Amino acid sequence: MNLSKTMYPNQMRNGKASIVRRLPQVFAGLATVVSCVFASNGFAAEAVGNAEAAKAKVSMCIGCHGIPGYRASYPEVYSVPMIAGQNGAYLQAALRAYASGERTHPTMDAIAKSLSDQDIADLSAYYSKLK
Amino acid sequence: MKYLKLALCGVVVMIGSSLAQAADLKAGKATWEKLNCASCHGADAKSPIMPAYPILAGQHADFLAHALKAYQRGATGAPASANVRKNAVMGAFATQMSKQDVENVSAWLASQPGPLAVRR
Numbered sequence: 001m002n003l004s005k006t007m008y009p010n011q012m013r014n015g016k017a018s019i020v021r022r023l024p025q026v027f028a029g030l031a032t033v034v035s036c037v038f039a040s041n042g043f044a045a046e047a048v049g050n051a052e053a054a055k056a057k058v059s060m061c062i063g064c065h066g067i068p069g070y071r072a073s074y075p076e077v078y079s080v081p082m083i084a085g086q087n088g089a090y091l092q093a094a095l096r097a098y099a100s101g102e103r104t105h106p107t108m109d110a111i112a113k114s115l116s117d118q119d120i121a122d123l124s125a126y127y128s129k130l131k
Numbered sequence: 132m133k134y135l136k137l138a139l140c141g142v143v144v145m146i147g148s149s150l151a152q153a154a155d156l157k158a159g160k161a162t163w164e165k166l167n168c169a170s171c172h173g174a175d176a177k178s179p180i181m182p183a184y185p186i187l188a189g190q191h192a193d194f195l196a197h198a199l200k201a202y203q204r205g206a207t208g209a210p211a212s213a214n215v216r217k218n219a220v221m222g223a224f225a226t227q228m229s230k231q232d233v234e235n236v237s238a239w240l241a242s243q244p245g246p247l248a249v250r251r
Contacts, residue, residue, distance in 0.1 A: 104211040
């Protein structure tokens with residue numbers, strides 16, 4: 001027994017109507033495929049930075065990078081870098097390098113490891129636009 | 132007369148130190164050119180060929196010097212606790228630089244106009 005014929009008698013009379021009735025299912029299937037493609041790309045692509053969202057995340061940065069003349073003291077005494085106006089992609093690379101151990105610095109290591117990919121993208125977008 | 136001599140000495144020292152600084156900047160520019168830093172960081176040190184490379188023009192000189200020393204430490208196998216940067220390209224360039232080269236090129240880069248700022 002064919003349940004679909006029982007449930008949707010229109011389909012038996014008209015093949016076109018059958019496709020029209022199935023459109024929601026077709027779209028759902030397409031959407032699933034498309035979202036899977038985008039999701040798998042998402043792992044390779046960088047998170048899109050949202051400078052506005054970074055405003056709630058800069059508290060860890062401003063205590064050093066927002067103070068004119070602020071100096072770090074380990075293992076050398078030097079001015080912390082100016083990051084406002086720096087290339088966003090470079091800021092992302094630098095934060096990832098601290099998180100991975102490619103760069104080491106006690107404070108920046110800890111901060112970078114606490115940031116998600118989205119946090120890194122947001123903060124980089126924020127500081128690169130801050131001129 | 133004693134005071135005049137003192138004042139003259141002061142003037143000579145001032146001129147001398149400003150000349151020494153100018154020489155450092157000139158030597159720094161020469162190091163920048165010798166190592167062909169512009170091939171990645173851009174001729175004006177603020178237009179790198181890839182956005183993943185930093186803008187250097189106008190950055191704090193002592194920070195730039197610190198970064199170069201960190202590349203030197205990273206390339207010579209210093210422990211992670213020594214504040215290192217491990218990067219094949221920058222490590223190779225930094226290890227060709229003397230302490231004086233590092234100071235000179237950092238001072239020259241810091242003197243260049245750039246978009247960097249302390250803001251929050």
